[in-house]
């Protein structure tokens with residue numbers, strides 16, 4: 001083992017070997033992988049080896065597609081076969097709801113360049129004759145599915161990495177990690193200590209233990225997973241002989257099973273409801289190449305359905321049952337990236353589908369380590385997406401829920417119950433007493449909507465409009481016409497203070513910092529001029545700024561802030577950042593009567609002239625010390641009121657008591673999101689994401705290119721001078737009884753005209769390896785954009801995608817936001833656009849000006 005390496009990768013499973021290969025390919029050859037035992041000694045060796053491209057997050061789906069196409073490359077370079085079987089596969093729908101789900105997945109696939117196809121059960125049966133097709137109503141075919149040899153594939157990555165100069169050390173456990181003052185890591189192993197600039201945790205089943213070596217509790221848990229292998233089956237042999245083809249892979253949602261051909265028989269695995277965690281607290285170091293005891297009773301309910309749906313399999317004898325553990329994060333996606341609060345400590349763990357995702361994870365992480373940026377929108381697998389609330393027990397409950405629901409439909413209005421309530425504000429019981437339907441907002445219970453008195457506060461889950469539709473409409477109308485109050489504790493809140501704070505924020509943000517007592521809205525960009533944040537900033541004092549943003553991005557943003565803090569040392573500007581999380585909570589009041597209401601609760605003049613739109617003041621509200629912003633996300637006259645949790649009940653009661661005479665109502669997060677739609681306001685992580693530039697995102701007025709050399713300025717200036725390729729727009733949609741949910745294709749009637757063929761950006765201009773596997777730099781192709789496949793239907797073609805939408809209750813219209821080619825963005829003609837909702841194309845029209853209060857006079861009143 002060498003004594004020094006630029007990077008040490010801990011763990012020789014498929015993920016560690018992929019990370020090693022990608023780092024070497026990116027030019028870091030002074031790297032070393034350290035494996036406790038032999039390669040594949042965690043979960044990799046006993047995997048079923050299946051792979052597919054589909055994922056609920058289109059960005060993760062894209063990285064899965066990259067993984068699949070990478071196998072040929074590593075086979076060639078290493079000379080080691082992965083035993084690829086690219087058979088294709090089908091997902092079977094047993095109900096109309098499941099078919100709606102497949103239609104949605106198929107629609108998303110349109111702009112991702114996926115070749116999926118909706119087919120009939122009989123067509124599926126022709127490719128997998130062991131099924132009884134009468135159990136199903138339809139199916140979706142995906143040609144990029146198959147299976148491989150897990151051990152061969154892991155070794156192919158390892159051999160390819162070695163060929164590029166990487167070193168692999170086997171039978172050597174990493175026992176401790178310490179860090180020198182200069183940031184160098186001491187990787188203490190059974191064979192001695194190696195110094196490393198970077199450490200990567202690819203510990204798979206032991207990733208938690210490696211995290212604990214540096215004081216981090218990673219939110220992941222191993223679950224037992226079973227699949228069975230049948231004896232050879234004459235039906236399989238007969239099919240192979242008569243068609244010259246292998247049988248395809250089949251996923252049966254109802255049975256929670258996946259099945260495919262394995263040699264001359266069948267492999268069938270389950271994601272059973274009665275799932276079981278493995279080693280929930282500590283993973284034993286002496287666990288290795290052994291399997292767990294099968295428990296057929298646990299999977300019996302799934303097998304019963306499986307045998308009914310696939311009677312051909314029931315007749316076959318079972319040769320072997322494999323039961324092995326592998327790890328999951330709370331939402332089933334990997335944990336990748338630098339860990340906030342540490343320097344040069346990286347994660348690539350909780351990769352539950354190492355053979356679908358391992359390549360993409362390795363690519364993104366190596367880009368991040370070598371070039372300072374993953375090069376893609378990897379939010380869906382960023383290790384920063386979970387907060388401190390994701391403790392060991394919370395993780396245990398959520399992972400079990402996720403596993404047992406792996407093949408269940410997640411409806412757009414569905415809130416999942418496990419590990420809740422976790423965090424609550426002081427108003428939690430009051431909100432329940434008010435008949436609130438609560439939702440989970442980054443681990444915090446937040447009112448979504450208020451059910452009418454006497455009815456059960458519960459969502460009826462659906463892809464269509466549901467039981468919340470009427471009550472949300474009431475909340476919106478009462479707020480817009482009189483006044484409403486809502487909890488906003490779920491926003492992120494920070495304080496940046498110290499003599500260097502203004503310069504620091506000016507360097508990070510695209511907008512000018514406000515004067516004392518004023519507020520600005522500002523995006524934040526990365527070096528490539530892509531959106532990585534959207535903030536409300538108030539100057540609270542000479543050297544003190546209050547900042548609000550999206551709660552889910554708290555760790556993501558803290559990581560960025562910490563990375564860009566001025567270096568400490570004599571004479572260095574001092575900047576302190578404090579993240580409040582739930583030590584600061586809030587209430588928002590909005591609507592034409594909100595000023596009259598607030599005036600009753602404060603002892604200062606808040607008339608228009610003294611407390612203007614976008615003003616910030618510290619004042620007592622109902623007797624409690626508060627910070628008040630004259631701004632609201634509803635786009636109405638309104639206020640955000642921030643206080644310590646100890647005062648929240650006092651302020652809420654004061655608002656309720658004083659509000660009675662004005663017809664005050666409670667409104668929830670869903671009404672708030674409905675109201676922002678009719679103001680064309682974007683949301684972070686839907687409209688605004690790191691794949692879009694600020695001009696694409698229509699954030700022009702918040703970008704002051706001339707102010708200073710802020711991060712991303714050069715790229716933003718280029719975007720502006722060349723003109724954005726895409727543009728965020730708002731649509732009014734002629735919907736039926738379902739509204740858009742996000743990711744639906746946007747069609748335009750452009751005939752033979754060049755509409756400036758739209759591309760779904762997936763990555764951006766970081767110098768890096770592209771998903772094509774070539775080293776690329778700078779060009780548009782290098783930006784990882786994937787051209788929308790020529791989806792054409794007569795004069796119509798797919799030109800864009802929806803980011804979010806819903807019903808705008810005040811204007812009583814269905815609305816959507818999304819991206820289209822910039823050339824089409826100002827065209828409000830009727831008949832030009834259609835948006836696909838649940839497989840049906842609905843007329844849509846761009847609405848350049850917000851339909852509610854287009855001049856903003858109500859907001860400024």
Ligand SMILES: Cc1cc2nc3c(=O)[nH]c(=O)nc-3n(C[C@H](O)[C@H](O)[C@H](O)COP(=O)(O)OP(=O)(O)OC[C@H]3O[C@@H](n4cnc5c(N)ncnc54)[C@H](O)[C@@H]3O)c2cc1C
Nearest residue numbers: 011013015036042043044048049050174204324353354355
């Ligand atoms: C029954 C079953 C079926 C599956 N089927 C599929 C499938 O069909 N398709 C699919 O894509 N995935 C499947 N999986 C999941 C797949 O196996 C995992 O996604 C994958 O193995 C994760 O790889 P990894 O490299 O992250 O972790 P692991 O394979 O667990 O590797 C981690 C490695 O780190 C080493 N290590 C840990 N700590 C240390 C230390 N301190 N020092 C040195 N070395 C250390 C371990 O020895 C181990 O070799 C299946 C899993 C199981 C159990």
